[in-house]
Amino acid sequence: MSTPHTSVRGHQDFRRLWTGSAISQLGSAVGMVALPVVAVTVVNASAFQVALLTALTAATTALLAFPLGGHVEYRRKRPTMIATDVTRFACLASVPVAAFAGVLTFAQLCVIAVVNAACQIAFTAASQAHLKALVSADRLVDANSRLESTRWLSVSVGPSVGGALVGVLTAVGSLAVDAVSFLFGALAVRTLRGPEPAPPVRDRRASWREELFAGWRFAREHPAIRLILISWVTFAGASSMGAAVSAVFYLRELRFEAWQYGLLMGVPSLGGFAGARLAPRLVARLGAVRALWWASMLRGPWYFLIPAAVPGPVGLLMCGFGFGMVLLFAGAANSTMTSYRQAQTPDHLMARVAALWSFATTVTQPLFILLGGLVATWAGARASLFAAAGVMAAAALVLPRE
Template identity: 75%
Template sequence: MSSPHPNAREQADFRRLWAGSVVSQLGSAVGMVALPIVAVIVIGASAFQVALLAALTAITTALLAFPMGRHVEFRRKRPVMIVTDLVRFAALAGVPVAAVLGALTFTHLCVVAVVNATCLIAFTAASQAHLKALVSAERLIEANSRLESTRWLTITVGPSAAGALIGLLSAVGALLVDAVSFLFSALAIRTLRTPEPDPPVRDAGASRRAELFAGWRFASGHPTLRRILISWVTFVGGNALASSVSAVFYLRDLHFETWQYGLLMGVPSLGGFIGARLAPRLVARLGAVSALWGASMLRGPWYFLIPAAAPGTAGLLMCGIGFGMVLLFAGAANSTMVSYRQLETPDELMARVATLWSFATTATQPLFILLGGLVATWADARTALFAAAGLMCVAALLLPRRGGVTGRWR
């Protein structure tokens, strides 16, 4: 029997990868809710310990992003993805076992958090590098659109699914579900049939320092990617600044009920899902850089509706519409940005450039969170949110309007 048409095989392989991504992301959404609950309920962790548990992810990413990018770059990507999935399964499955044996400690949970963060860095670097080899350039924006839309969908339904599972199985049992999701992801990757290309060959004359920061040198030397990275960090910074005070604004200043706050944290993420699915059409019509510029210009202004809102139903609608529209254009911009970055980055730098984005995001967010707290203390939460909206708008102004590769990706 002849082998399937390459395009059909490519599509089947991407569907397998996509299915694994859907399950593991839903599992991760469950675990993100369940882990701090386990810390509080099972071992009686203090507020500081719960905060430390959350901070370990950012600290691990900041410290290991560059070394992990270098490590992943020169290895086959599928084995890296499978191993990191299996390690995450083992780490998370160990929590219920330790809880049943009465041996679960805060140190154990900290180790799990660090292991998960480390594996996430490696998996993200490997998967973004491998996607470029798995699908054709013509289908890359569509592939990223689907993956990005899945991410937004899990943000919407994940916390609700986590709450239901925790109610049904307990927080410890929900972590077991999270663990099993990584087994499913590993199996999906294992079933890919398209031959994986050989990994890049390490330059024997390159120093360790040169290898570590090769992704940084490439991105900073690329006139378009450099501006996209600076804009991305600025926009993410605006989001971080807002996140540090939005809960106070919604609950204390606008007097929303907790269920209304929950709706605002979940339902607008459907905008991100819709925006991600619209990205291929925008790129086909405008080209990648112009589509990214346009989506980004339309992204930030909507956030001004939130600090302009007043208490009451009208204010709730303003906040929901504002947040949803921000996420709609953010979903379109994110899918386009990742696809453009993958196409512009040489194969031998894919993992290191991907981890550069992870590092830049994680390392700068705490600074903007602190800034948001300071502005809210000096003025008020509404002022801090206006500042965040302004920062999101500035991020779009930092982008080039045109540029990049030839054809429809201009």
């Protein structure tokens, strides 16, 4: 259990930030359900156009992660966080306004996807740099644990809430709820009372290229961070590889009902919530590096239960339990990894290293998804899921132990 001097309990500024973040995360989970529905039902988008919205988000992240990371690095983080939340509010609020006026188009949805992706990069880079300044180093694990726990909770509850809101308010009305959630996030940052440290000063002697890739250079030269990045990208890619195939496996091969599939997509995320809250205890007992190693070693093997499952209630339990245990240890590993990375990264590189993580994840995941699809086409969905489980388990082997 977290000792008093490592807990953020009673830290009023963090509590305000955490509350705003939780509301924004839940709103975003609602928006993930509502936006594709708006595209299909309001502007009559084709399947290709709906896929294009996702592709635009990935392309924006790949192209802008490094430039935005450098841009955010040398600016105050709170105004950046507020500006990105207000921008996302304006973008999403424009959807119900345009729909009410009868002028909503697919092109507008594309612009919103690009702007939201850019804002997400900038917000993530600023918020991770800001958290290190907001709480002391010995409180980072507990702070990240709490932030990670609400993220997993929003993943678990958000789609169900989003589906319910779409039924009550329509998809357009649900996007209005998502928009308002970003205003709450901006307000939370605005109410922080502690002074924000001055941003780092740009080194005028460094070239544009050196500034742009400084985060990458730091990660490459830091032995532990380099291995952690490789492990994280591999695990995240394998997770995407499995997620892309799992729907076919659940619904066709295991013949689960739609409601059972919905349970598998939501309830296991509670494991991530529990794992995130477990992280401070693991770090207190083992230290950050060993805690990350153990959590990562224990997260992948559980995924083998999914492709080993059989049709019927037993198979449903195998899939739900296996996925829940994967997310339990993933939640613990993610909180520990983020805290260790923040503690090790120099203050003048915080935003650029955070942007590097976004870039690496976004660029590699489509490659893993394509690989999973090819394996499923060649050998079947079950074989593809076994391959994903093997890669997940292997991702931990590169991590440092001490």
